[in-house]
Amino acid sequence: MAPGFSDIIEEARLSARALLDYGESFFNPTVRLGVTGLSRAGKTVFITALIHGLTRGGRFPIFEAFSSGRIARTQLAPQPDDAVPRFDYENHLHTLLEERRWPNSTVDISELRLVIDYQRHNSADRTLTLDIVDYPGEWLLDLPLLNKNFAQWSAESLALSREAPRAHLATAWHAQLATLNAEGKGDEQATLASAKLFTQYLRACRDERFAMSLLPPGRFLMPGGLAGSPALTFAPLDVPADGSAPEGSLWAMMERRYEAYKDVVVRPFFRDHFARLDRQIVLVDALAAFNSGPAALHDLEAALAGILDCFRVGRSTILSSLFRPRIDRILFAATKADHLHHLSHDRLEAVLRRAVTKAVARAESTGAEIDVVALAAVRATREAMVARGREKLPSILGTPAPGESANGEIFDGSTEVATFPGDLPADPEALFNGDAFRGLSSTPPDNSDFRFLRFRPPMLECDGGEGDDPALPHIRLDRALQFLIGDRLQ
Numbered sequence: 001m002a003p004g005f006s007d008i009i010e011e012a013r014l015s016a017r018a019l020l021d022y023g024e025s026f027f028n029p030t031v032r033l034g035v036t037g038l039s040r041a042g043k044t045v046f047i048t049a050l051i052h053g054l055t056r057g058g059r060f061p062i063f064e065a066f067s068s069g070r071i072a073r074t075q076l077a078p079q080p081d082d083a084v085p086r087f088d089y090e091n092h093l094h095t096l097l098e099e100r101r102w103p104n105s106t107v108d109i110s111e112l113r114l115v116i117d118y119q120r121h122n123s124a125d126r127t128l129t130l131d132i133v134d135y136p137g138e139w140l141l142d143l144p145l146l147n148k149n150f151a152q153w154s155a156e157s158l159a160l161s162r163e164a165p166r167a168h169l170a171t172a173w174h175a176q177l178a179t180l181n182a183e184g185k186g187d188e189q190a191t192l193a194s195a196k197l198f199t200q201y202l203r204a205c206r207d208e209r210f211a212m213s214l215l216p217p218g219r220f221l222m223p224g225g226l227a228g229s230p231a232l233t234f235a236p237l238d239v240p241a242d243g244s245a246p247e248g249s250l251w252a253m254m255e256r257r258y259e260a261y262k263d264v265v266v267r268p269f270f271r272d273h274f275a276r277l278d279r280q281i282v283l284v285d286a287l288a289a290f291n292s293g294p295a296a297l298h299d300l301e302a303a304l305a306g307i308l309d310c311f312r313v314g315r316s317t318i319l320s321s322l323f324r325p326r327i328d329r330i331l332f333a334a335t336k337a338d339h340l341h342h343l344s345h346d347r348l349e350a351v352l353r354r355a356v357t358k359a360v361a362r363a364e365s366t367g368a369e370i371d372v373v374a375l376a377a378v379r380a381t382r383e384a385m386v387a388r389g390r391e392k393l394p395s396i397l398g399t400p401a402p403g404e405s406a407n408g409e410i411f412d413g414s415t416e417v418a419t420f421p422g423d424l425p426a427d428p429e430a431l432f433n434g435d436a437f438r439g440l441s442s443t444p445p446d447n448s449d450f451r452f453l454r455f456r457p458p459m460l461e462c463d464g465g466e467g468d469d470p471a472l473p474h475i476r477l478d479r480a481l482q483f484l485i486g487d488r489l490q
């Protein structure tokens with residue numbers, strides 16, 4: 001596609017920004033780590049646990065610079081971007097440790113800076129600055145819109161909404177769409193109604209029972225300050241991909257707003273945040289997809305392809321090869337692995353690897369090294385073998401959050417229970433074949449093959465050492481750290 005005027009302006013801004021960053025990182029080696037994932041994937045918990053572990057002596061045997069004692073000290077420092085909210089670390093940690101609750105949902109971007117003093121392998125003392133940027137995965141999934149015009153986006157969104165189980169959830173919106181004349185006069189009320197029904201459809205897809213992942217435009221479900229603005233008031237229309245909108249038509253109105261969404265929301269995100277990242281971790285709640293059923297797992301697979309596409313689009317959208325996005329490592333992490341017995345951790349990793357490999361094959365090169373891990377940033381469970389009849393089942397022990405229920409029992413938030421969450425198959429392919437398993441989208445909770453309860457964060461006991469709070473238990477958080485920054489601490 002030929003570069004438009006806005007792309008050229010955008011590149012000029014981007015280059016200026018990149019030069020500034022480059023100057024700073026020349027004197028002061030810095031890694032900007034993006035942490036993303038769809039809503040509830042585990043971003044806030046991951047960052048809180050990571051900072052706590054690094055600053056308060058976590059147990060990270062696989063993170064070599066740390067376990068070998070080469071990291072002398074890690075401290076929080078004022079974060080560098082004046083217009084970005086600070087990641088509210090102290091509050092989130094207090095909620096986790098003192099209240100034994102999970103932190104509240106966060107909807108905006110936030111950032112925090114860590115300064116790591118370490119010794120190189122050759123004994124020289126060095127400092128690495130780690131900027132952690134927490135941003136919603138929904139924003140990331142908007143990037144491909146930069147390369148699509150309104151008609152293309154409409155056609156894709158409509159095709160997706162006609163597939164099961166989405167078609168059923170889109171009935172009301174489709175009915176309204178059928179009454180619209182795209183070439184007729186632009187009509188604010190019809191546009192408002194259409195945007196509202198389209199948003200309701202997106203929201204229904206995200207519901208726990210369906211757990212769909214691929215739902216752009218992202219701000220429709222998390223509008224923040226833009227709620228009700230024209231840039232968020234449009235919806236797909238049934239228009240030909242190669243046609244052009246008659247002046248003054250409904251089509252022209254929707255098209256203009258779609259382009260405004262790109263200008264107001266997507267381009268600034270790309271320029272101010274995405275293009276400045278060096279490393280990226282994408283957190284994935286694969287368990288939510290297992291809970292829901294095969295359709296959600298397929299949707300997740302498509303979303304991973306979509307995410308990889310974003311990294312590729314990120315490279316090709318902006319013209320200059322000098323200042324193109326520089327992400328050189330991407331880690332996909334299946335979170336909340338503590339909901340499974342450790343016998344299934346490798347299997348969870350294999351499922352994610354299978355989904356990502358297919359996605360990698362479809363997306364052209366992202367120019368980055370990619371790895372996969374199954375982790376729990378905060379391990380809320382322990383393990384036990386529980387006898388059921390003659391069988392011994394590999395089970396997990398934890399305190400279900402108040403209000404969670406299983407087998408007709410509602411938990412009060414203080415009783416510990418043993419549950420058997422379900423076994424992942426040895427061959428990940430088995431899960432991707434047709435109706436391989438039963439989930440909440442097709443069957444009541446007690447019949448589904450997997451049922452993951454929400455557990456409270458663990459109760460920690462101080463060991464009386466010098467540190468005030470004890471290390472948080474985790475699963476494979478150290479492996480993630482080794483991949484993400486290990487090479488920068490050599």
Ligand SMILES: Nc1nc2c(ncn2[C@@H]2O[C@H](COP(=O)(O)OP(=O)(O)OP(=O)(O)O)[C@@H](O)[C@H]2O)c(=O)[nH]1
Binds near residue numbers: 339
């Ligand atoms: N057991 C367990 N649960 C986790 C873990 N990480 C996240 N969770 C659960 O997942 C929920 C969401 O985690 P958050 O870290 O708030 O997720 P987020 O991606 O920041 O979510 P939003 O801010 O809403 O986008 C938490 O409330 C917990 O119930 C983990 O390591 N172990």
Ligand SMILES: [Mg+2]
Binds near residue numbers: 045106
């Ligand atoms: Mg959050």
